[in-house]
Amino acid sequence: MSRRIWALLLFALIALSFTWRGFLPGHVLLPLDLVAEFGLWKLDPDQRRPVWNRSLSDVTTQFVPWDTEIRRHLSRGDMPWVDRYAGDGMPLFANPQTALFSPFTWPRLLWGERGWAFCVFLRLACAGLGAYFLTRTMGANHQASCLSGFVYLASAYSIVWAMHPLANVTACLPWLAAAALQLARRPAPGAMVLTILAAVGATAGGHPESLAMAVLAIAAMMLWHTPRSGYRRLGWSTAAAATGFLMLASVTVPFLLLMVDSEAAHWRGDATAHEFRTVAAAAQILPGSLGGPLAGEIDLSRMAASEAGYQMRNGAFLGGVVLLALILVGHQLPPAFRRGLMVGWVALVLSWCPPLVEVLVGKLPIFNLTLPTYRAVGFVLFGAVAAGPALMLVAARPRPRLAAVVAALGGSLLILGAAPSVPAARPVAESTALAGLEALHDRGLLPRPLAIYEQRLPIYLDLAAATTRRRLAMPGAAWLLAGIALACDQPVDLYSLPQFRREAFPSSGPLPWLDRPDAAEQVDQRLERGDLTEQESQWCRHWIEHGYLHLEGFHDLDAINRAWSAVDEAVRSGVIPVSPDLMTEGGDYEGRFQNLHQHVPELAAILRHQPTVDLIALLLDRAIHPFQTIAFYLGSEQAEHSDSVHMATYPEGYLVGAWTAAEDIHPDSGPLVYYPGSHRLPYYLGAEVGISPRQALIDFYGGYHNLYEPFIQDLIRRSNLERVEHTPKQGDLLLWHANLLHGGSPRRDPEPSRRSIVCHYFARDAICYHDLSASLAPLD
Numbered sequence: 001m002s003r004r005i006w007a008l009l010l011f012a013l014i015a016l017s018f019t020w021r022g023f024l025p026g027h028v029l030l031p032l033d034l035v036a037e038f039g040l041w042k043l044d045p046d047q048r049r050p051v052w053n054r055s056l057s058d059v060t061t062q063f064v065p066w067d068t069e070i071r072r073h074l075s076r077g078d079m080p081w082v083d084r085y086a087g088d089g090m091p092l093f094a095n096p097q098t099a100l101f102s103p104f105t106w107p108r109l110l111w112g113e114r115g116w117a118f119c120v121f122l123r124l125a126c127a128g129l130g131a132y133f134l135t136r137t138m139g140a141n142h143q144a145s146c147l148s149g150f151v152y153l154a155s156a157y158s159i160v161w162a163m164h165p166l167a168n169v170t171a172c173l174p175w176l177a178a179a180a181l182q183l184a185r186r187p188a189p190g191a192m193v194l195t196i197l198a199a200v201g202a203t204a205g206g207h208p209e210s211l212a213m214a215v216l217a218i219a220a221m222m223l224w225h226t227p228r229s230g231y232r233r234l235g236w237s238t239a240a241a242a243t244g245f246l247m248l249a250s251v252t253v254p255f256l257l258l259m260v261d262s263e264a265a266h267w268r269g270d271a272t273a274h275e276f277r278t279v280a281a282a283a284q285i286l287p288g289s290l291g292g293p294l295a296g297e298i299d300l301s302r303m304a305a306s307e308a309g310y311q312m313r314n315g316a317f318l319g320g321v322v323l324l325a326l327i328l329v330g331h332q333l334p335p336a337f338r339r340g341l342m343v344g345w346v347a348l349v350l351s352w353c354p355p356l357v358e359v360l361v362g363k364l365p366i367f368n369l370t371l372p373t374y375r376a377v378g379f380v381l382f383g384a385v386a387a388g389p390a391l392m393l394v395a396a397r398p399r400p401r402l403a404a405v406v407a408a409l410g411g412s413l414l415i416l417g418a419a420p421s422v423p424a425a426r427p428v429a430e431s432t433a434l435a436g437l438e439a440l441h442d443r444g445l446l447p448r449p450l451a452i453y454e455q456r457l458p459i460y461l462d463l464a465a466a467t468t469r470r471r472l473a474m475p476g477a478a479w480l481l482a483g484i485a486l487a488c489d490q491p492v493d494l495y496s497l498p499q500f501r502r503e504a505f506p507s508s509g510p511l512p513w514l515d516r517p518d519a520a521e522q523v524d525q526r527l528e529r530g531d532l533t534e535q536e537s538q539w540c541r542h543w544i545e546h547g548y549l550h551l552e553g554f555h556d557l558d559a560i561n562r563a564w565s566a567v568d569e570a571v572r573s574g575v576i577p578v579s580p581d582l583m584t585e586g587g588d589y590e591g592r593f594q595n596l597h598q599h600v601p602e603l604a605a606i607l608r609h610q611p612t613v614d615l616i617a618l619l620l621d622r623a624i625h626p627f628q629t630i631a632f633y634l635g636s637e638q639a640e641h642s643d644s645v646h647m648a649t650y651p652e653g654y655l656v657g658a659w660t661a662a663e664d665i666h667p668d669s670g671p672l673v674y675y676p677g678s679h680r681l682p683y684y685l686g687a688e689v690g691i692s693p694r695q696a697l698i699d700f701y702g703g704y705h706n707l708y709e710p711f712i713q714d715l716i717r718r719s720n721l722e723r724v725e726h727t728p729k730q731g732d733l734l735l736w737h738a739n740l741l742h743g744g745s746p747r748r749d750p751e752p753s754r755r756s757i758v759c760h761y762f763a764r765d766a767i768c769y770h771d772l773s774a775s776l777a778p779l780d
Contacts, residue, residue, distance in 0.1 A: 003142050011128035011149055015121050018159065022117025029117040029163075030064065031056040055293035055310045059163045066098050067108055074109075094254040097165045099206030101248060104168045116163070123167045128153030130174035131384055137178040138336040139525045140389050141518065148388030156287060156317035157380040160310070166374075168205030169214070172198050173381050177218045180237040184226055185528035187236045195237060199244020203252060209370040210377050215241070216366065217347050217378025221340045227530040259369055274353040274362060274372055280313040281352050284323055286475055287314045296466040316348055316376035318383050320475060321482045324406070325390040326383060328399075333389055336529050340382035347378030392510075399486045407483025413476025420465040421473075429461055499693055499774040502685045505650050512653045512763075513621045519544045536618060543619055547679030547737035550726075554612070554733035555660055559605065564662045564755060566602040567593070567631050575599055593631040603629055606660065607759045612733065616656045619735070622763035627777070635670020635754040636744035639709040640716060642678075644738050645685050647760060648771040652683055654763035655738035661728040662755035669754040670747035672734070675721040679737035684711065685771040693774040704772065712741065 022029030034057055035041055036049040066083065070092060073080035080100070082089040092098050099105040104123050107115035131152035135145035152158065152174065161167045176198035183191040202211050226234055245252070291299035293310045330341050350361055353372045361367050367375075419425050434454065441450045453460075498504055513522060520541065527537040539549055570576045576596060597604035607626045617624045627647070649655050665671050686692070689711045691703040716723075725745060726734060736742060747754075762768050768777040 007132050007142075007146060007149065008129060010146060011132065011153060012125045014128060014150060014153055015124035018124055018162070019117050019121045022120070028113040029120055030113055031060055034060045050295055052295045053293045056163060062097070063163070064113070066092060066095075067112070070098065070100065071109060071112070091254075094251060094258075096206045096208055096251060096255050099165050099168055099204060101204035101251070102165075102168045102201065102206060104171065104205070120162045120167070123162065123171045124153050124158060126171040127158050127167070127174070130171065130178070131381075134174040134178040134181075135385050135388055137181050137525075138340070138385065139334055139522060139529065139531075140337070141516070141522075144388035144392045146388065147391055148385050151318055151322055151387040152380070152384035154319070155380050155384055156311075156314045157377060160314055160317075164311075165206030166210050166315075169202050169207050169210045170205075170377075170380075172202035172205060173211075173214050173218075173377070174385070176202055176214075176241065177221075177381065180218065180222060180241060183237045183240060184222060184230065184233045187233060192236065192240045195240035196244040196247075199241045200247050203245050203248045207374075208252060208255065209374045212366050213347070213370060213375050214377045214381060217343050217381065220378075221343045221382065224343070225336055225339050225529065230530065274358055276355055277313065277352045277372070280316070280373070283314045283317055284348075285320045286471060287317045288471055291467050291471060294470070296463055297470065298460075298463050298467050312371075312373045315373055316351060316379055318380065318387065320479060322383070322387045322391070324482070325394045326386060328402075329390050329393040330386065332393055333386055334526075335531055337382075337386045337389055341386045344379035344382035344386075347375050348383075351376035351379070394486070403483045403486035405483075406486060407480055410476045410479025410481070410483055413472050414480055415476075417468040417472025417474070417476055420461065420468050426461070429464075430457065433457055433461065500769040500771075500776055501687065501693060501774045502648060502683070502771050503687050510651060512619070514540055514544050514619060515653050532618075539615070540619070543737070546676040547740040548674060548676065549615075549733075549735045550728070551615075551733045551735070552729065553731050555606070555609065555731040557731050559602075559609075560660070560662055560731055560757075563600070563602040563606050563757070566600045567596055570596065570600050592636065595629055596631050597629040603631070603757065606757055612658055612759075613761070616658070616735065616761045619656060620654055620763050622654065622765065624761050625764045626759065626761055627768065628760040630758040632756045632758070633753055635747045637670055637746055638744040639705075640673070640675070640712050640741050640743035641708070642684070642712075642739050642741055643736075643760065644683055645708060645771060647738075647762070647777060648683075648685060648769055649738065649762050650767040650769070653738050654766035655768070656761050657736045657738075657740075657742075658759040658761065659726070659734040659736070660757045660759070661730050661732045662757055663730050663753065665727045665729075665754055665756070666749070666752035667725065667727050668747070668749035669752035670745050671754065672726040672742060672756075673745045674724055674726065674734075674736060674740055674742035675716060676724060678716075678719070678721050678741040679739045681715070681719065681739065681741075683739055684715070686774075691772055693772075708772075716741065 019029060021027055031051070031053055033051045034054070037051050037054070039045050042049065065085070069083045069085065070080040073092075080092040080098075081094075083092050093100065104119050104126075107118035107122070109115070111118070128149040130149075132145045132149035135148040136142070140148065152170075157170050158167055161170070176195065179191055179194035179198050182188070183195050202214075205211065222234060222237065288299070288310060291297045292314075293299065299310070326341060330338065333341065350357065351372050351374070353362075358372070362372075420429055434457070437446070437450060437453050437457070440446050441453075446453060513519060516522070523532065523537050523540045523544070526532045527534070532540065542549060571593070576593060576599060597607045607629050613624050613626065643655060643657050644652070647655055659672060682688075689708045691707050695703045721741070728734065769775065770777060
C-alpha cells in the first residue's frame with residue numbers, strides 16, 4: 001500500500017472517530033436540543049432548559065433554516081437569491097456563510113439533517129490529508145507529516161468550528177498552500193489546476209475573514225522563503241490563486257461592497273474597541289481556561305468582559321504539548337517550517353490584540369474588516385504543519401529536567417482537577433462554598449436570598465467538579481504523560497547498558513537523511529525550496545549513490561604545508577616520542593600518529609577546517625563534532641574495513657571520515673582504496689563476525705585479523721564491489737560514509753611516501769563507541 005493511500009485511510013479513520021455517532025440510525029450530528037431553550041418551546045419563558053452546547057446556536061438558528069429555504073428554492077427550480085422568511089428578504093446567494101458552492105455543504109443540501117455527519121467528516125478528513133500533503137511538500141518525512149495532519153485535523157479551528165463555515169475554509173487552506181508552493185518551485189499544469197481548485201474551494205467555504213487572514217499568512221511565508229531569483233515563479237502561484245478567488249466573485253464582491261459600509265466594519269475598524277485578549281492567550285495552554293459551553297460546566301472564563309464566546313477565544317488552540325514542542329525546537333526546524341512558524345507566531349500575537357500594536361494594525365486594510373480572533377488562522381496552519389517535525393525532534397533527545405517540570409505541572413493539575421470529584425473532599429468543599437456564599441451575601445453581591453443559593457449548592461458543586469475534571473484534570477493527565485515521555489524517550493541510558501556493543505543498544509534511531517529511502521526526493525525538495533545550492537545537491541546525490549565525495553583542491557596548499565611542517569617538527573623535536581625502529585632509510589616514519597592535533601595547532605586547524613565541517617554537517621544534517629586526527633607518512637597497507645567497526649555511533653551512520661592529501665600521491669605508494677556503493681551494505685560489527693568483548697580484551701588484534709578482516713574480504717567478493725585506488729593531488733579531500741569499505745593498498749615501491757591526514761567527525765548528539773572493545777570513545 002502506498003503512503004498516500006495509507007495517509008488517506010488514516011485521516012478518514014480519525015475523522016470518523018469524531019463523527020461516527022452522526023451516522024448511527026436515529027441520530028443526526030446537530031444540536032437539536034437547543035430548541036428546547038427557545039421561548040416557542042417553553043410554557044414558562046423564565047424556565048431554563050439544560051442543553052448540551054449553547055455555542056452551537058448558530059447551527060440551529062441560521063444554518064439549518066438557510067438549508068431548508070435553499071432546498072425549497074431548488075425543488076421549485078428557482079435560484080436561492082433571498083430568504084423570504086427573514087425580514088424583508090435577506091440574501092442567501094450573496095451570503096458567504098450559506099456556502100452554496102462548497103462541496104462540504106452539498107451533503108446536507110442533498111440529505112438534510114442526515115447529511116451533516118457527512119459534511120463534518122469530509123471537512124476533517126480533507127483538513128488532515130491537506131496538512132499531510134503540505135508538510136510533505138515542505139520537506140518532512142512520512143511520519144512527521146502524519147503527526148502534522150493529525151494536529152491540524154484535531155486543532156480547535158477544525159473541531160470547535162467543525163459545524164461552521166470556518167471549517168470549510170480550514171479544510172482547503174493546506175491544499176492551497178501546498179499547491180502554491182509547488183507551482184512557485186516548478187510551474188506545471190497539475191500544480192496550477194490544484195491551486196485554482198483549492199482557491200475556489202476556500203472561497204466557497206463561506207468565511208471570507210478566515211480566508212483573507214490565511215492568504216496573507218501564506219503569501220508572507222512564500223515571499224520570505226522564496227529566493228529573489230524565484231520571484232518570477234511566484235507570479236504563477238499568484239495568478240492561479242487569483243483565478244480561483246475571482247471565479248466566485250459573484251458572491252464575494254457583493255458581500256465585500258456591503259461589508260465596507262456596514263456597521264460591523266466600523267466597529268471592527270475601531271482599534272480602541274479591542275482590548276488585550278487575556279483569556280485567549282491563556283487558552284493556548286488550557287482551552288476555555290476554566291469551563292466552556294458543554295452541559296454541566298461553569299464557564300469562569302466569561303468573567304473577562306473583553307472575551308467573546310468559547311470558539312472565539314479557543315480557535316488558535318493546537319494542544320499544550322504541541323505548543324511546548326514548537327517553543328523548544330522551533331528554531332531547529334528546516335528553513336521552510338521555521339519561516340512558516342515565525343509567520344504563525346506573529347499572526348497569533350496579533351490575534352490577542354496587543355494594545356500598542358492593535359492601534360496600528362487595526363487600521364490597516366483587510367485587518368480593519370476582520371475580527372482579531374480570525375488572525376490566528378495563520379498560526380493554526382503553520383503551527384500544525386511544524387508540529388510533526390517539532391515533535392519528532394523533541395523525541396530524539398533526552399530532556400530530563402524539562403520532563404520533571406512538565407510532569408510536576410501535569411500531576412498538580414490532575415490532582416487539583418480531580419479533587420472536587422473525590423467523595424472525601426465533598427465536606428470540605430461544601431463548608432468552603434458556604435463560607436464563600438455568606439461572605440458574598442454580607443457584601444451585598446447576591447441578588448437573591450442566601451437560602452436559595454444554599455439550596456442550589458449541591459448543583460453548583462457538581463458543576464464545578466465536572467468543570468475541573470474536563471478543564472484541569474484531563475489536560476493535567478496529558479501533560480503528566482508528556483513529562484513521562486520526555487523522561488523515558490531517550491535514545492539510550494548509558495548507565496544501564498551492560499556493555500557498549502551494538503547488540504546492547506535499543507533499535508537504532510533515525511537514519512541520516514541521505515541514508516533514508518526517500519533521500520533523493522528530499523534533495524530535490526530542498527533544492528526547489530532554495531535550501532540547497534545546485535552544487536550541494538550534486539554532492540548529496542553522489543553521496544546517496546556512492547557513499548563518498550572527492551573534492552579537488554579543497555584545502556589551501558599553504559595551510560597543508562604549514563601543518564605538515566609542524567608535524568615534522570613535533571616528531572623530530574621529541575614533542576611526539578617515536579621509537580627508533582620506526583624510522584626508515586628515507587627519513588619517513590612507519591605506522592601512524594594519532595591525535596597530533598592535540599600538540600600541533602596547525603593540524604588542529606585542518607581538523608576544524610570550517611568548510612569541511614559545514615559540508616559534513618550538510619551530509620548528516622546535524623551539528624558536527626570534530627573527533628580525531630591520524631597522520632600517515634607512508635601507506636598504511638591496512639586491510640579493508642568499515643570505520644564503524646572502530647568508531648560506531650548510536651544511532652548508526654552518524655560518522656564521516658575525511659582523508660586529505662598532504663602531497664601528490666604516487667600510484668605505487670600504497671594509495672587508499674575504497675569501494676563505491678558499499679555503504680549500502682549492512683553494518684558488520686563485532687557480533688556479526690564472532691568477536692566477543694572478552695576476546696577483544698584478551699587478543700584484540702588476533703580476533704580482528706583472524707575474524708573481521710577475512711569476513712570483509714569475503715563480503716567484497718560476494719558483493720562484486722568495484723575497487724577504486726585513490727591517487728589525488730595535494731590539497732584534495734576525500735569524504736567517506738561511516739559504512740564505506742576502504743583500506744590501504746600494498747606499497748608496490750617502498751620509496752614514495754604517502755603523506756596524508758585523516759580526520760573523523762560524528763554528529764554532536766550521537767553516541768560514539770568502540771564496538772569491538774565495548775568502550776566509549778574518548779572525546780577531546
